[in-house]
Amino acid sequence: MAKTAVAYKEKMKELSVISLICSCFYPETRNKLVCEFEDMEVKPINKRASGQAFEKKLEAAEDRRRSQEALLLKSLAEKREHERDVLLRAMEENNNFSKMAEEKLAMKMEHIEENRQAYLAAMMERLQEKERHAAVVRRNKELREELTA
DSSP states (O other): OHHHHHHHHHHHHHHHHHHHHHHHHOHHHHHOSSEEOSSOEEOOOOHHHHHHHHHHHHHHHHHHHHHHHHHHHHHHHHHHHHHHHHHHHHHHHHHHHHHHHHHHHHHHHHHHHHHHHHHHHHHHHHHHHHHHHHHHHHHHHHHHHHHHO
16 A cells, blocks of 8 residues: 555656646646646646545555455365365275275174184084994994804
8 A cells, every 4th residue: 555655646746747847838828727728628636636536446456456365265265175175075985994894804704703613613513423423333332242252
């Protein structure tokens, strides 16, 4: 805002220098408040009103710039928020996949262990059955030998 005020002051100095030069060449027009040319009429400028209008235009331009910056920052923030949401969702899905894979693997290993235990129990049962059968056969053989002897 300070730069614009300095620029405005410089412009006013230039205008007053130009009017001074013009008054040197055309002294009669200096006394007139309103100059008339062939096809247009020149009215004196109220410097205070002109400066205020210039300031208002500068303020409006500054407000537009600020609003554009705010919109840009807002869109960038929304974009970052969206990227963060996507990243969080991806991480969550990855964690869920890992947990599901671990649970599935644990269930599979538990199932394999149960099957192994059942297989070993069945093998032991068959072995004991064979042992009992062998004992019965030995006893029958001994009884037969006693009867034949």
